[in-house]
Amino acid sequence: MKAPIDQIDRTLLRLLQQDGTLSLAELADKVNLTTTPCWKRLKRLEENGILRQRVALLDPIQLGLSFTAFVQIKTSNHSKEWYKSLVEAVSDFPEVMEFYRMAGEYDYMMKVQVADMAAFDQFYKKMVNSIEGLTNVTSTFAMEPLKYTTALPL
Amino acid sequence: MKAPIDQIDRTLLRLLQQDGTLSLAELADKVNLTTTPCWKRLKRLEENGILRQRVALLDPIQLGLSFTAFVQIKTSNHSKEWYKSLVEAVSDFPEVMEFYRMAGEYDYMMKVQVADMAAFDQFYKKMVNSIEGLTNVTSTFAMEPLKYTTALPL
DNA sequence: GTTGAAACTGTAACGCA
């Protein structure tokens, strides 16, 4: 069940997180296997959830969603119930692309992707109004994206 | 050359950024087209760079890379040359998954993905030593990832 | 790890509105 990941698996993962269109034959070739054993490895990686999903990445600029904001939150309520409702509420916003519970001064941080400042303002009001118990909310804005990758450093 | 994106295109993009394994026939079915026109739309979206790439998303936990840090940077050097060398140097670190020039107190922010605090410390030293002109570097750490998606809110 | 065969997919030429 819990088969360890060897070098070949890692290479396959590295290749696929860079280019998900690689065919089985191409992948097999790059790791010096034939298609079947390569295919079995991929199946296993999918079953184990190491290969979580395959997705298309889109261009935020051409789609008019190039405004990135980071919202940091402080709260005085640290109960489990409040936490659960917060996570649910925030996760339901499609504009929130990342959300973390943080160490340090702020309790939570989220990355928000929207069209422009006006759209962010709308989002902000919507969010703050729908969540009780926030003692401090502060936003910072990205002026220019310099790097974005989904590839883990394997 | 610059064909506008209609509702069908948007639906295709929305579907593919959620699940990149959908076949042409499935996609065509969901937007009430046959495969050929659907295929032509996808080709056009790829050519225009709206559909930028297809990738596999991996599980950071199983790969032992579940430590997320945000590093914020201030600089006194705002020359173009320094900026260029900074962007290049930082982008070359595979641990840096996101990097932004920011408005507000800090000039730059990056998201760093590594194994653990020890690995982060190593990365931190490596980075700070390889970049001149940083007047202030501060790091905050994620204790728990609550949401992560690559899907733009279309 | 290999072979090979069946099912499915992507690709493109061709007509039709």
Next chain:
DNA sequence: TGCGTTACAGTTTCAAC
């Protein structure tokens, strides 16, 4: 110009070796 029909080549999937 955009869509549908059809056919062919390439790919994935998987059983048997």
